[in-house]
Amino acid sequence: MTTDTPPAVSVCLETLKKRADFLACARARKAAMPAFVLQARQREADDVIRIGYTASKKVGNAVSRNRAKRRLRALARDILPNAGVPGWDYVLVARAGATVSHPFDAMKKDLLRALAKVHQRGSAP
RNA sequence: GCGGAUGGCCGGAUGGCCGCGGAGCUCACGCUUCGAGGAAAGUCCGGACUCCACAAGGCAACGGUGCCGGGUAACGCCCGGCCGGGGAAACCCGAGGGAAAGCGCCACAGAGAUCAGACCGCUUCGGCCUGCCGGAGCAAGGGUGAAACGGUGGGGUAAGAGCCCACCGCGCCGCUGGCAACAGGGGUGGCACGGCAAGCCCCACCGGGAGCAAUGCCAAAUAGGAACCCCGCAUGGGCCGCCUUGGCCCGGGGUUCGGGUCGGCAGCCAGAGCGGCCGGGUAACCGGUCGCCCAGAGGAAUGGCCAUCCACGGGGGAAACCCCGGGACAGAAUCCGGCUUACAGGCCGUCCGCGCAU
Numbered sequence: 001m002t003t004d005t006p007p008a009v010s011v012c013l014e015t016l017k018k019r020a021d022f023l024a025c026a027r028a029r030k031a032a033m034p035a036f037v038l039q040a041r042q043r044e045a046d047d048v049i050r051i052g053y054t055a056s057k058k059v060g061n062a063v064s065r066n067r068a069k070r071r072l073r074a075l076a077r078d079i080l081p082n083a084g085v086p087g088w089d090y091v092l093v094a095r096a097g098a099t100v101s102h103p104f105d106a107m108k109k110d111l112l113r114a115l116a117k118v119h120q121r122g123s124a125p
Numbered sequence: 126g127c128g129g130a131u132g133g134c135c136g137g138a139u140g141g142c143c144g145c146g147g148a149g150c151u152c153a154c155g156c157u158u159c160g161a162g163g164a165a166a167g168u169c170c171g172g173a174c175u176c177c178a179c180a181a182g183g184c185a186a187c188g189g190u191g192c193c194g195g196g197u198a199a200c201g202c203c204c205g206g207c208c209g210g211g212g213a214a215a216c217c218c219g220a221g222g223g224a225a226a227g228c229g230c231c232a233c234a235g236a237g238a239u240c241a242g243a244c245c246g247c248u249u250c251g252g253c254c255u256g257c258c259g260g261a262g263c264a265a266g267g268g269u270g271a272a273a274c275g276g277u278g279g280g281g282u283a284a285g286a287g288c289c290c291a292c293c294g295c296g297c298c299g300c301u302g303g304c305a306a307c308a309g310g311g312g313u314g315g316c317a318c319g320g321c322a323a324g325c326c327c328c329a330c331c332g333g334g335a336g337c338a339a340u341g342c343c344a345a346a347u348a349g350g351a352a353c354c355c356c357g358c359a360u361g362g363g364c365c366g367c368c369u370u371g372g373c374c375c376g377g378g379g380u381u382c383g384g385g386u387c388g389g390c391a392g393c394c395a396g397a398g399c400g401g402c403c404g405g406g407u408a409a410c411c412g413g414u415c416g417c418c419c420a421g422a423g424g425a426a427u428g429g430c431c432a433u434c435c436a437c438g439g440g441g442g443a444a445a446c447c448c449c450g451g452g453a454c455a456g457a458a459u460c461c462g463g464c465u466u467a468c469a470g471g472c473c474g475u476c477c478g479c480g481c482a483u
Contacts, residue, residue, distance in 0.1 A: 017424045052424085062166090063455055067428085070145095074429040077144065104429065 016052030016089060025052065025091040031114035035102035036072060037093040038114040042085075049084045051076050055094040068094035071104070079111045085119060 016022060028041035043050070053072050055065040072092040084090065 015424075019424085022424090061455075066456060070426095070428045074144075078429080 014048055014050045016050050016091065021050070021089060022052055022054065022091060025089050029118045031117040033107075033110040033114050034095075035098040035107050035110065036075075036095060038111065038118060039091040039093065040115075040118040041089045043087055043089050049080055049086055050089045051080060051084075052089070052091040053094070054091060055099075059094045059096050059099065064100055065094070068099040071099060071107070075104070075107055075111055079108060079115075083112055083115050 016025075025039040025041045028039065031038045031040075053069045053076075055068045055072075057065075059065050059068050072094060076090070076092060080090065
């Protein structure tokens with residue numbers, strides 16, 4: 001079909017689906033912010049950024065959990081294509097209360113800081 | 126207008142920018158369109174649909190249902206009625222078959238709790254100076270209790286008692302109305318049959334099991350299986366009694382096949398569908414006709430930000446208005462019919478009582 005030229009998309013976001021991927025991220029680097037926790041792991045040297053979302057029962061009922069995941073998804077869509085590093089897996093973990101109610105602009109800034117923190121530590125193994 | 130009863134409905138609105146999932150169109154960029162609920166919830170009933178089991182059916186066991194009639198695919202649901210209870214009324218509440226088939230239980234209190242019974246009493250006779258003691262009769266009154274072998278009134282009597290009578294209640298037998306549950310009324314019996322079946326049980330009716338992670342199809346890598354072909358050149362073992370030749374099995378290589386895991390597709394959304402109108406029915410509901418397409422994901426879309434308005438709360442102001450806060454319960458997962466539970470605020474109707482006016 002359209003195999004003639006690869007599209008000009010530099011990075012594409014993919015969703016984490018396997019439990020093992022989530023566990024691997026949880027064992028790697030973390031950066032805690034008021035409204036979420038960022039977990040990150042270097043996977044391979046390709047140009048794919050993968051992202052997963054976690055909202056446990058501590059966050060609240062199904063409505064709260066869904067809303068938390070949606071806000072995290074919107075956040076990732078805004079920030080990660082530019083600020084994320086290809087070849088890495090990220091997991092955003094929702095926190096009870098704050099993920100749903102924290103101002104969105106503040107969460108954006110927090111995510112940028114969290115990414116910087118994770119990659120700074122990662123650059124000096 | 127006030128107070129009460131009851132039946133429905135809504136569940137923030139509109140727009141902009143950036144996104145997400147499905148479908149359609151397109152070579153493609155992309156465009157169009159649709160995209161949570163009344164409970165999507167609890168998973169408590171009833172089905173559809175799959176697979177498994179099974180002649181039909183009967184019996185037993187287990188579970189469920191339980192006034193009558195109707196509705197429905199079906200129901201433990203809904204509608205209408207009956208009976209009992211509550212309320213001044215509108216209306217509300219009720220697991221509401223059978224206790225003369227049988228077993229069991231009825232605590233405490235009380236003399237006595239189902240073979241009724243005699244504590245205080247009442248009447249009378251005898252002893253006897255009254256008190257008191259003993260005998261006989263009685264069960265009306267008191268007391269206990271959730272319940273005391275009918276209730277009220279009268280007659281009767283030594284005192285009493287369905288002992289007798291009237292009415293009520295109860296049992297039995299006709300009659301009338303009703304499809305029926307049942308109601309009304311008549312005759313008769315002569316008080317005899319207490320409650321619990323939500324303790325067991327009896328009777329009638331219903332029920333095979335598991336569930337969409339059901340089930341069906343396609344189908345990698347790796348390992349293992351089967352069939353066929355080739356090799357037996359190098360090395361080894363077994364068999365055709367032994368040796369040569371040859372053959373077979375183990376062995377090595379290849380092809381094909383079937384099972385099967387990851388994965389993919391189907392099941393998976395046009396249906397016991399929704400809305401309008403007409404007709405039948407008190408109603409639940411049914412029939413006809415016209416119109417509509419109304420989520421289908423699969424680690425799971427329905428989101429982020431902004432503006433204006435609408436409820437609501439707080440503050441300021443004489444007011445118009447301004448500022449700040451702020452949106453009930455809750456998120457589809459095979460699909461329907463119900464039930465139950467949660468729910469800020471608001472809207473519309475019907476009925477009852479009181480007040481005012483006529």
